[in-house]
Structure formats: structure tokens, C-alpha cells
Amino acid sequence: MAQINKPTDYFNTVLYTGNGSTQSITGVGFQPDWVWIKARSATRDHNLYDSVRGATKWLDSQQTLAEDTFTNGLTSFDSDGFSVGDLIKSNNNSETYASWNWLASNTTASNTDGSITSTVSANTTSGFSIVSYTGTGSTATVGHGLGVTPKMIITKNRSSVETWRPYHVALGAGQALALNDVNATDTDAAYWSNTEPTSSVFTVGTTAGTNGSGNSMIAYCFAEVKGFSKFGSYVGNGNADGTFIYTGFKPAFVIFKKTSAVGNWAMLDSTRSYANVANHTLATNSSNAESSFGGGESVFGASNKVDIVSNGIKIREASDYNNASGATFIYMAFAEEPLVGDNPATAR
Numbered sequence: 001m002a003q004i005n006k007p008t009d010y011f012n013t014v015l016y017t018g019n020g021s022t023q024s025i026t027g028v029g030f031q032p033d034w035v036w037i038k039a040r041s042a043t044r045d046h047n048l049y050d051s052v053r054g055a056t057k058w059l060d061s062q063q064t065l066a067e068d069t070f071t072n073g074l075t076s077f078d079s080d081g082f083s084v085g086d087l088i089k090s091n092n093n094s095e096t097y098a099s100w101n102w103l104a105s106n107t108t109a110s111n112t113d114g115s116i117t118s119t120v121s122a123n124t125t126s127g128f129s130i131v132s133y134t135g136t137g138s139t140a141t142v143g144h145g146l147g148v149t150p151k152m153i154i155t156k157n158r159s160s161v162e163t164w165r166p167y168h169v170a171l172g173a174g175q176a177l178a179l180n181d182v183n184a185t186d187t188d189a190a191y192w193s194n195t196e197p198t199s200s201v202f203t204v205g206t207t208a209g210t211n212g213s214g215n216s217m218i219a220y221c222f223a224e225v226k227g228f229s230k231f232g233s234y235v236g237n238g239n240a241d242g243t244f245i246y247t248g249f250k251p252a253f254v255i256f257k258k259t260s261a262v263g264n265w266a267m268l269d270s271t272r273s274y275a276n277v278a279n280h281t282l283a284t285n286s287s288n289a290e291s292s293f294g295g296g297e298s299v300f301g302a303s304n305k306v307d308i309v310s311n312g313i314k315i316r317e318a319s320d321y322n323n324a325s326g327a328t329f330i331y332m333a334f335a336e337e338p339l340v341g342d343n344p345a346t347a348r
Helices: 294-300
Strands: 011-017 023-026 034-039 047-050 074-078 081-084 096-102 109-111 118-123 128-134 140-143 152-157 165-168 201-204 216-222 229-235 244-246 249-258 265-269 306-309 312-315 328-338
Touching (some): 011 249, 034 074, 081 096, 201 216, 249 306
Antiparallel strands (some): 023 081, 034 047, 074 081, 128 216, 140 201, 152 165, 152 216, 229 328, 249 328
């Protein structure tokens, strides 16, 4: 994959205020294929929509619920963003919202690389694909369409109540995590059949979280791309002069998770936290409001402070959520600006 010089062509954060009616959210810069919406100023569910499942098809990262249909939720994917109806989760009057938007291919294709035929919307430039498949309940392979090995995969059973199951390269295929809870990693080969993904397929095991028999499944797959995305791990030092995480770009969006013990999936971005120190935090596993508002205090308090710099993230607090002494953390990060190229990062 070539280096990406303008990350906002493939990922963008857009903030908006709800009007309690209908509205089109613009300024994304492209027609998104995956939209993740979360209320900032109130306790509300997460809202995950993608173009492969189709507009109105809702999932929630904090819950194990099956897919639901809300005709007044996200109603369309538009050329410069998306439209929403009057669903309180995503457009309550006067409440503030964040939306994170990824570009796949704006189309789908049948993929027969795996033993299960999948429907895929893949962007090989940005290393992101959305993969829909039907589970078999037996160990199988699924084509992801990226052409290179993914570093992170997030799966959800759409048909039944099941935990969100992410794979992360720093943990490997023998470990299990849940996007919707705070638990540490657990050794369990059943989800990924203890088999690492390849440049063409990922392997799913015998559990309903990744391969429910006869169930509709969705997977979000991410490869690492220079100047755009980074997936890795680090060890906290328990110090206000915290760990530095080198990404090679100025991050636009980061998710941290402590894997060696209990901890929230902390979500930060440079749009909500437009100046350092950045601490406007949400959590994939919580409906709570942003930590800068009252409703988020029970999740993070005043913790989770970082500096977003031109080549990575400098942790600025001895927070249990991203810098506990000796604890292991994983992260996923997407770029605001690359360190080099046509649009080089600058300090802030």
C-alpha cells in the first residue's frame, strides 16, 4: 500500500447538534460507508451503521443486542455525509453528537477467497473493508478483500444477542476481548481458531461471536497504512510524564484498551479535543456522556489526558485507563495529518 498524504479523504470526524427532526450532516468530504455516532452531552446508546448492511440498520457497540432497524435513525449515506431522522439516540433536539466516518468503496463485491463466500466493500488504499457473511458454526475462512493482512478485525453477530469480538494483532488469534465490556483479555482459541489472518482471509472458529451457525455476521477489517493508520500496544508507566506512542502521524482518532486488567475502551479525537491536553473521552462500552460533561464523570472522571502531537500520542497522566503502571494496552489510531508528504503534520 502506498502512503496516504491526505487522511481526511478516507476518515473524518464531524460534530453536530441534534434538531429533534430530520437533518443532513455534511462536511465529511466523501460518502461514508461506516458511520459511528455517539451523543456527547447526554447518556445515549452508540449508533453504528454501514453501507453493506444498509441505512437504518443499527448496531450498538456497548451492548450485545442483535441488529435492529430504525427508519428514523441514519436514513441515508450521502455524497458529503449522511442524513438522520428524529431518533433520540442520534438527533435529539439541542444535544451534541460526534460522528466518525470511514470510506470503503461505496460498492460491494462477492468474495470467494474463503470457504465462506462474503460480500465485501473494500478500500485497499486506506486498508479498510466491511465484510458481511453467514456463519457456519464450524471453523471456516472469510475473504476480507484488503490484499494485505489486517491488523484489527471487529466482528458482530447481527442475528442474535452476542458479544462484539475484536481481533488485534498485538494480542493474536488465541486471545479474546469484548468491545462492549471492560474485561481483560482471555485465552480462548475458539473465536479465531487460533489462526492469524492472511492477506486474503481471516479464520473464524466455532463460537457465535464470530461464526454463529446460519447467523448474519458483520466484520470491520483494518490493515495498517503509512501516514493513515496504526495498531499496536504499549506498557504504562504510572507517571504523569507518561508513555509516548509513536504512530508516524498526528492522530485524528484513537481508541485505547487496557488488556492486562479491567479497563474501558477509551475514545479520543482531535476534533472534540481541539487543543492539548486532550481529554474529551467517550467509551465504546458505555452510553455515558463525554468526560468533559457531567454524565461522563462516572466512567473516566478527569482522567485520560494526552497530548496529540505531530508523530503520535504523549500520555500526560497516571490514568488507570491508559497509563497504569506495568499494565499492557492496545490501541488503534487514524491520522489527521501524516508526518511527511504533501500535507505534513504540524504541532498544536
